[in-house]
Amino acid sequence: MRNGDAAADDIPAYRALERLYHSYLTGLILTISSRAGSSSAADLVFHMFRRQQQANFLPALKRLGLEHLPHAVASAQYNYIVNRVGGVKVEYVYENDQKAWIRYPPPRWIWWGTAICGIPSEVSRAMLAGWHGNNGPALKNPRLGFVCTGQTVDGQPGLEGYYKEYDRNLSPNELLIYSPGERCPRFRIEDAPELPEVKLTEGKRQKSLRNYAGTYISAIVPVAVERLGPDMGGHYAKAAARLVGMHMYDDVASLLGGVEPGPLGFAKAFTRLAVGQGDDAVIEIQGSTACVRQTSWRLMTGRENLSPAVFDACNELWIGLALAHDRFMRFDVIERRDRGDAFWAWRIG
Numbered sequence: 001m002r003n004g005d006a007a008a009d010d011i012p013a014y015r016a017l018e019r020l021y022h023s024y025l026t027g028l029i030l031t032i033s034s035r036a037g038s039s040s041a042a043d044l045v046f047h048m049f050r051r052q053q054q055a056n057f058l059p060a061l062k063r064l065g066l067e068h069l070p071h072a073v074a075s076a077q078y079n080y081i082v083n084r085v086g087g088v089k090v091e092y093v094y095e096n097d098q099k100a101w102i103r104y105p106p107p108r109w110i111w112w113g114t115a116i117c118g119i120p121s122e123v124s125r126a127m128l129a130g131w132h133g134n135n136g137p138a139l140k141n142p143r144l145g146f147v148c149t150g151q152t153v154d155g156q157p158g159l160e161g162y163y164k165e166y167d168r169n170l171s172p173n174e175l176l177i178y179s180p181g182e183r184c185p186r187f188r189i190e191d192a193p194e195l196p197e198v199k200l201t202e203g204k205r206q207k208s209l210r211n212y213a214g215t216y217i218s219a220i221v222p223v224a225v226e227r228l229g230p231d232m233g234g235h236y237a238k239a240a241a242r243l244v245g246m247h248m249y250d251d252v253a254s255l256l257g258g259v260e261p262g263p264l265g266f267a268k269a270f271t272r273l274a275v276g277q278g279d280d281a282v283i284e285i286q287g288s289t290a291c292v293r294q295t296s297w298r299l300m301t302g303r304e305n306l307s308p309a310v311f312d313a314c315n316e317l318w319i320g321l322a323l324a325h326d327r328f329m330r331f332d333v334i335e336r337r338d339r340g341d342a343f344w345a346w347r348i349g
Contacts, residue, residue, distance in 0.1 A: 013276030014206035016255040020317060021213035023244045026115045028220055031240040033123060036228065042126035043227055048220045049130030056215075057131075057138055064196065071144045072163035075135045076100035077193045083109075084195055086212030091187035095162070102132075103160035103184045108152050116153060124153045128161070133176030135163065142169040149182040160184040210276075217314070218299050225309045234309030238316045245320020252321060259325065264290055266325045267348040270318060289349030295337070297344060308338055322348070 033041035057078070061067045064081055066074040073094060079102045080092035088109040093101035110127075111119050128148055136144035143166045150156035162184070200208070224233040252273075253259045259269040267283055267290030274281035278298040284291045299314070300306060315333060322331035335345035 009201075009203040010272065010276050011203055011206045012256050013272050014203070014210040016252045017273060017276050018206070018210045018213045019251055019255060020244065020248055021210070021217050022109075022112065023248050024241055024317060025213065025216040025220060026110060026112060027244045028224065028237060028240040029123065030115060030118050031243075032224065032228070032236050033118065033120060035236060035239075036232070038120040038122055040228065041120070042122045044126075044220065044224055045123050046126040046130040047223045047227055048216070049127050050134065051219050051223060052215065053131045053134060053138060057135070070097040070165065071135070071139050071141050072098055072165045073100045075132075075139075075144070075146075075163040076102045079132075081193060081195060085208060087209045088212075091184070092192050093185045093187055094191065095185070098165040099162050101160065101162040101184045103158050103187065104152070105158040106152050108159065111153070119153045121151060121154055124151050124159065129176050132161070132163075136170065136175055141165070143167070145170050145175045145177065147182070148176065148178050149180060149184065156180070158184075214277075214299055218303065221310050221313050222300075222303060222306060225307045225313070230307045230309035234307070234313055237309070237313030241313055241316035242320040242323070245317045245322075246324045247320075249321050249324030253325075262326065263288060263329050263349045266322060266329065266331075267292060269325075270321075270346070270348065289347060291334070291345060291347050293335070293343040293345040295343055297337070306338065308336075311336065311338055311344075318346070 029041055029045060032044055060082060061074060061078060064078065066077055069077065076092055076094075077100070080090055083090040083104070086109075089105055089107065091101075091103040091105060093103070095101065107113075108116060125148075128146065132146040132148075135146065136142060144163065145166065146161055146163055148159075148161035150158060150160045152159050221237050224237045227233060228236065253269070256269055256272065259265050264285060267285070271281050271283040271292050274292065274294055279294045279296045281292055281294040284293070297311075300310065303310075319331055322329060330347065330349050332347045333345070334347050335341035335343045337344055
């Protein structure tokens with residue numbers, strides 16, 4: 001089984017990976033919040049969103065043709081379009097060229113299901129500080145800020161607020177302020193910006209959802225290791241990944257249309273997921289044992305000088321799946337490219 005055109009339409013694998021990535025994102029934040037404390041979780045979320053903004057915001061503004069709009073409007077339209085394409089429930093309301101609203105109604109994508117009950121207010125605020133409150137500096141516009149008028153984690157019906165361009169320069173503590181007495185106007189889909197006119201097949205649509213969730217993992221795991229250190233950060237990231245893998249196994253198996261029993265059945269499913277990630281995975285079967293090898297790791301492409309703890313953490317997703325599939329089965333990493341080997345390789349048996 002190789003990565004190629006045949007894998008491009010593996011919609012079930014894309015769905016399974018989106019579920020895994022999405023669950024791992026939420027689970028890692030909950031793990032750090034409950035074990036290391038809400039301030040550590042807030043620091044993690046702040047730096048994750050700041051890193052994503054620095055990497056994606058300005059290039060995407062140009063790609064979407066928004067760079068010539070007033071900055072408040074461009075910022076809100078960016079949040080609306082990118083999140084809609086990623087499958088997030090989101091609303092946009094234009095008020096004037098200096099003020100545009102963005103609203104994320106429940107259920108919140110990032111805090112899906114009952115997870116929202118475990119998210120402290122300061123963690124949600126850290127997301128806004130990491131991205132929304134930094135659009136002014138990113139755009140080199142000292143008059144642009146963000147006003148948050150409600151947070152779902154505080155019991156309000158959605159995370160909402162507006163970008164506003166003031167008639168004066170803002171101080172650093174004015175870039176993000178809170179005004180809970182205001183309320184976002186009613187959303188009208190006919191007044192919202194149009195999504196990019198791309199004719200997406202179902203396969204490409206599911207791939208975009210996979211990619212959207214995956215970008216969070218490619219940011220949050222390295223940030224956890226950097227901010228908390230490879231020992232503590234790596235420990236929490238590994239613990240969350242294993243728990244998510246074990247608890248999401250039934251969902252993953254169902255989305256894949258079932259997983260055959262035994263080590264070979266798991267090896268085939270694992271290879272399918274690896275190819276579904278966009279990696280060049282191949283499987284070799286020798287009797288009752290299988291070896292899966294790949295040279296690529298698409299999820300972390302472009303991430304330089306990664307700590308080995310990042311791979312260790314992400315690998316625990318597969319270990320969790322393997323444990324839920326058959327707790328007596330061996331699932332061993334036998335080669336690692338980050339240690340000079342030619343492949344990433346696993347022996348399953």
